[in-house]
Amino acid sequence: MATILVIDDQDRTIDLCRGSMPEHEWHGPARSWASAQNAMGDLSRSIDMVLLDVHFDIPSSELLGVSADATDADVRRAKRGQGFRILERLRAAKPNLPVVLMTAQDGVGMEAAAEQFGAAEYTYFLDHEDIDAHSLRGQVEGILRRRIGVSVDGPIFWGRSPVMRSIRARLETFSRGRLPVMLLGPTGSGKSLIARHFVHRKSRRKGKFVAVDLSTLPADLVAAHLFGSVRGAYTGSVSDRSGAFEDAHEGTLFIDEVANLSDEAQKMLLAVLQERTVTRVGDTRERPVDVKLVVATNEDLGDLVARGRFRGDLYMRLNPASAITLPGWLTAG
């Protein structure tokens, strides 16, 4: 996720940006240089990028470059090139901040004016007349990658540190393989986001992503939820139901808080991993499943094994050698 400030006298662009790129934090629109300054001062996080309109239809008192004795023509000209004036101030305040100028190729002599007003390496041009969701996303993500060196995978912000690069690279490798992926880390470290937006995507599997949080399920329903059940398997089971494993066939199954599994459910999970088939609760029929399994916990599974609270054979099947510990600050929102 990146923090992006939109400086624009209209709401249309930011409304569309928020709708089409919800993974980023959008601020604005700041409708003048003064409100842009306020916005930048108010933000606790630094801004990663600015989208800047060129034409501002705002009162002359809020325009940069308009003197007290300005004629109507002067005001009109100031409105039409206000974005360049704002760019000039931005460059003085933040020389390396990526700024995307949103204007029409058919408007003022954009390149020349940009040069005149100090546009440099970190200034980009976007033909606002011809923009669509796909090209805007491409431009935004491209700049974030190239200029500030961050990796963005949906809502995941990897940052630039060697540690995070290493984690991302390892995860990418493990995501493509057949073995389970184990994510360790404190609550809020982004395990669920990683599973959904990184592992599932990088695995390139064609099935669905299915998530099960064991901390929210009654213990006696966990097995039926994961493996499915047949009618009458338990009180209230009025029909045959598939479980999460079947639902995630050819896709990814994310089991959060895997340490909460009961002994019986651990045994059933082990059987699924060994046989690559699932048997619904109360049934005898084995159904083949092909699932990329991602498990997560904030507990020390090795310690639970040592204390006899988690099966050692299941622990080994969950591929602890590939366990990835996420720092608490991986996700930025």
Place this chain on the structure above:
Amino acid sequence: MNADDALVEAVEDLVHDVAKYMVFEVRFGGAALAGDAFAEAVRSDVCETRRSMNREGERVTETAWQLWERMLPSALQEHPIARTVDARMKELPAVEWGNPSTDWQAVAALAQMTSDGIRELLVSLRGS
């Protein structure tokens, strides 16, 4: 600045504020827009062409035809292309915006033709 230059600038403003934004969301969404989302994008483009905030901090919207009426210089009102655009603009308030069975593709086509007309007007003025 002579009178002709002023007219060109006024129509450039029309292109920026009206021609661009009255087809903005439909183009932005592209082929991915369908059904209710497409209808809403067309409605938003034409009926909320300008969406901003006034000095009191209240959100204000203006339709494409309101902006056109406000921004078209009186000296251009009899220009043949402006008259064509004006005729198309006058069709827009009559659209049944709240009726789900409205032919939204036809409305979008009308909006696009109107937008194109404003650009055509600019080209004509620059060339004259």
